Amino acid sequence: MRDRIVNRFLMIPLMVTVAVANGWADSPSPNIVVIMADDLGLGDVGFHARKFRNQEPIVETPNIDALAAQGLWFTDGHSATALCAPTRYSVMSGKNGYRSYAPWGVWSTFAPSAMIEGEATLGSVVQDAGYRTGFVGKWHLGGDFLVPGTDQIYRGPKNGDLTGKVDMSKMVGGGPRDMGFDYDFTVPCGIQGPIYTVYENQTWFPLGDDSEIIFFNEQTAKHPQDVSDKGPGLGDSNWDASQLGKLVSQKASNFIRSAATKYQPFFLYFCTHAVHLPHRPPVEFDGKPIKGTTPSNHLDMVAELDMQIKRIVDALKSTKTYDNTLIVLMSDNGGLQDGKAAKQGYAPGGGWNGSKNSPLEGGHRVPFIAVWPSQIEAGVCDELVVNQDLVATLAALVGTEIPVGQAPDSNNFLPLLTGEGEFQSRPYFIQQAGSRNEVMLRKMPWKLIIQSNQKRTAFEPKALFNLMDDPTESRDLAKQPEYQATVAELLADYQQIVESRLPTAPSRQASVVKP
Numbered sequence: 076m077r078d079r080i081v082n083r084f085l086m087i088p089l090m091v092t093v094a095v096a097n098g099w100a101d102s103p104s105p106n107i108v109v110i111m112a113d114d115l116g117l118g119d120v121g122f123h124a125r126k127f128r129n130q131e132p133i134v135e136t137p138n139i140d141a142l143a144a145q146g147l148w149f150t151d152g153h154s155a156t157a158l159c160a161p162t163r164y165s166v167m168s169g170k171n172g173y174r175s176y177a178p179w180g181v182w183s184t185f186a187p188s189a190m191i192e193g194e195a196t197l198g199s200v201v202q203d204a205g206y207r208t209g210f211v212g213k214w215h216l217g218g219d220f221l222v223p224g225t226d227q228i229y230r231g232p233k234n235g236d237l238t239g240k241v242d243m244s245k246m247v248g249g250g251p252r253d254m255g256f257d258y259d260f261t262v263p264c265g266i267q268g269p270i271y272t273v274y275e276n277q278t279w280f281p282l283g284d285d286s287e288i289i290f291f292n293e294q295t296a297k298h299p300q301d302v303s304d305k306g307p308g309l310g311d312s313n314w315d316a317s318q319l320g321k322l323v324s325q326k327a328s329n330f331i332r333s334a335a336t337k338y339q340p341f342f343l344y345f346c347t348h349a350v351h352l353p354h355r356p357p358v359e360f361d362g363k364p365i366k367g368t369t370p371s372n373h374l375d376m377v378a379e380l381d382m383q384i385k386r387i388v389d390a391l392k393s394t395k396t397y398d399n400t401l402i403v404l405m406s407d408n409g410g411l412q413d414g415k416a417a418k419q420g421y422a423p424g425g426g427w428n429g430s431k432n433s434p435l436e437g438g439h440r441v442p443f444i445a446v447w448p449s450q451i452e453a454g455v456c457d458e459l460v461v462n463q464d465l466v467a468t469l470a471a472l473v474g475t476e477i478p479v480g481q482a483p484d485s486n487n488f489l490p491l492l493t494g495e496g497e498f499q500s501r502p503y504f505i506q507q508a509g510s511r512n513e514v515m516l517r518k519m520p521w522k523l524i525i526q527s528n529q530k531r532t533a534f535e536p537k538a539l540f541n542l543m544d545d546p547t548e549s550r551d552l553a554k555q556p557e558y559q560a561t562v563a564e565l566l567a568d569y570q571q572i573v574e575s576r577l578p579t580a581p582s583r584q585a586s587v588v589k590p
Contacts (some may be wrong), residue, residue, distance in 0.1 A: 104340040104473065105447060106400040107201060108331070108387060109465060111166065111344075112380055112442075113159065113213060113265060113351040116410015117425030119377045120442050122148070124425065133421045134374040138385040142404055142446050144453065147492065151459040152443020154408045156180075157432050158509035160215045162407040162462065163346070164189050167197050167216065167254060169466030169482025169580075172507050173573055178531055179512065183233035184263040184270045185241070186217040188249035195481045197466050198255025201342040204473035209258040209330040210251035212323050212346035213265030219248030234269035234306040236290040243270075243288045243309050246277040256344070260326040265348035266319055266355070268303040271310025273322070282322075283313035303353050316355040323347060324383035328390035335394035342469075345387065349380035350411070361386070371415040398448045401472065401492070405462045406441035408509075409433065428547045432509035434524045434538075435548050439506060451492050459501055460488045467582055468492075479585075483578035499581035505572060513537065516569040520544065523553075523565040534570060536562045 117123045121132035122143035127150070155165030160180030161172040168190060172178045175189040190196060202208045219228045221242045228248070229241045251259035261274045271291045273280045279288070291310025293299040301316040327345045334341035356366040356375035360382040369375050384404070391397035409431045410423025423430040424437025431438060443460060445451060467485035470477050484505070490496040504517040512527045514534070520543035526535045539553040539562055552558045578584045 103399060104204075104206075105450070106335075106340050106391075106396050107206070107342040107469060107472070108391070108400055108402045109197075109342075109344045110384065110387065110402070110404045111163075111212075111346045111462070112404070112406045113346070113348050114408065114411050114431055115350060115377070115380065115406035115442055116423035116430065116437065117427065117440065117442055118410050118421060118423045119350070119374075120425070123442065128426055130420075133416055133419055134369045134377045136377060136381045138381045138388060139404065139442070139444075142384070142388070142402060143442075143444050145448060146402070146444050146446030146453055147451050148455050149443040149445070149460050150455060150457050152405065152441060153459070153461045153504075153506070154406055154439045154441050155461055155463040156507045156509065157408045157429075157434065157438035159351075159407045161507065163215050165461075165463035165484070166407075166465060169195065169197075169463055169477075169485030169583075171463075171484045171505055171579060173531060174483075174576075178507070179510070179529070180215075181217040182215070184218055185220060185229055185231060185233055187219075187230070188217045188253070190216070190249075190254060192253075195466060195470070195477045196254040197344060197469065198251065198342070200255070200466060200470040200475045200477060200482075201473055202255040202257065204475045205339055206473065207258075207334045207337055207339050207341045208256045208344075209260075209327075209334065209341070210256040210344045210346070211260045211327040211330060212262060213348045213351075214250065214261050214263050214346070215265065217249050218246050218263060219250075220245070221247055234308040236307075237309050238290050241309065243272055244279045246274050250274070250277045252277050258330060260323065260330075262319070262323065262348065264305070265346075266303070266316050266351055266353065267348070268305040268310075269308030271301070271308065271314040273311065275326075281313070282311045282315070285313070287312045298355070300353060301355065316353060317357045320347065320349055320379050320383055321357065321360065324386045327383075328386045331387065331390040331396070332394055335396050343387075347380060347383055349383060350376035352411075369416070370419050370421070371413050373411060373413045374416050374421070400447065401450075402444075402446040403465065404442065404444040404446075407462075409438040409441060426547070428549065432511070434506075434508035434513040434515050436542075436546070438508055445492055447492065452494065456491055458488070458491055458498065459504060460491070461486070461504070464488050464580070467580065477583075482580075483583050484580050485583060486580035487582040501579075501581060503568070503572070503579070505569070505579050514569070516565055516572075517542070518565060518568065521561060521565060522548070523562065523569065525566065525569060534566065536566055539565070 122140040124132040292307035354372035427437040429435025429437030466482040467487040490498040506515040524538040
């Protein structure tokens with residue numbers, strides 16, 4: 076039994092009513108669609124280029140731009156980390172990465188989930204309010220598969236020829252169905268491998284009538300370029316990365332159309348693989364040419380992402396649910412470097428220094444848009460929000476109470492959307508970067524970048540920036556004598572915050588966290 080308090084309106088079949096603690100007026104429960112893009116930077120979005128850079132974009136994103144124009148654009152919106160898997164953990168759990176058994180991310184399809192059974196998740200806080208919930212897309216949070224012919228869960232290498240070593244026909248645990256989602260269409264690794272299979276309701280979804288699960292490498296793949304830099308592994312014999320975006324966006328749209336006919340509101344968490352490597356743009360998408368229409372395959376994939384989003388918006392409008400749907404669009408980390416497009420002025424950070432995997436702002440300051448036509452006034456918001464804040468925000472929206480000690484780093488930003496109630500700003504911001512084990516503490520105007528290690532047992536100051544005077548982080552102050560006291564104080568603050576295990580989100584700080 077989940078250790079959560081179920082929304083008191085759960086048993087009302089006709090209309091679930093939002094009852095937000097801040098006194099926001101009752102209204103029919105909104106549907107919710109959360110879209111997390113993969114490796115989408117501010118430099119990829121036309122709206123950002125025109126509004127904040129006074130530039131024409133390298134690639135047009137009319138459907139993302141339309142959402143931005145209709146909704147609230149967060150100029151200080153962030154991913155929880157500068158890298159994919161640890162961000163996905165934080166978004167799902169409402170926790171900073173250091174609370175996970177794998178603080179730098181669960182990268183193997185066959186690794187144990189970092190979620191604690193019975194604790195609140197992004198899916199469960201909405202499901203507990205009577206919503207029909209669906210997950211579609213890239214998972215990258217581990218999972219349980221059996222050793223063939225046994226009830227033993229496979230824990231071993233994630234790539235290579237695992238034929239006969241793993242039963243890939245079913246995901247038996249650690250997936251969306253275990254985290255509050257009624258329906259799932261799951262791509263365990265997204266586009267990047269080393270597992271090249273898809274699951275519907277955690278059962279293998281063959282990509283063709285003659286599909287087999289094979290050792291998927293450059294010799295056996297129909298399209299050798301689909302074997303990513305993560306290496307070969309088990310995969311569907313009909314895997315075609317150029318068509319994956321069409322498939323997942325269609326499944327997302329189908330979920331909306333199906334759920335809209337039910338007697339309950341719905342929540343879709345859509346985690347597209349676009350625009351992660353390998354970049355395999357389709358020739359066309361719903362009649363619109365894609366491949367070769369921009370300076371690079373990477374930016375072609377941005378154009379494809381925009382069409383995936385169009386499909387979702389079209390599904391909402393065709394079911395007449397758009398006006399009462401909260402849509403949140405964000406990214407799992409900053410954008411990708413693209414040397415070919417850079418020759419034409421492309422920069423992934425859109426004016427911020429850094430890109431994916433970097434502790435600099437461009438590594439984690441990302442497109443962050445909230446749209447709700449019937450409730451949110453269009454505009455720009457400068458308050459700091461993080462995508463891990465969605466657990467607390469959605470719980471507040473639907474009226475689910477998160478138990479004490481859970482989702483401790485998820486800050487409720489619903490007041491920023493509705494204009495009702497008091498938003499509690501973060502006095503400090505704890506983050507981590509990527510594969511180089513860097514962590515960060517932002518305590519305005521300061522941002523301290525700290526070098527850690529894989530075990531998080533050592534912390535050394537690496538760089539100090541004054542974000543007010545130097546927002547592009549071009550002047551490192553860490554070694555200047557007059558800033559040594561600031562460096563020491565911020566380092567001590569970081570260590571105290573992490574070691575205390577206390578909540579870092581102001582809206583959760585009445586909650587006591589277990590060690």
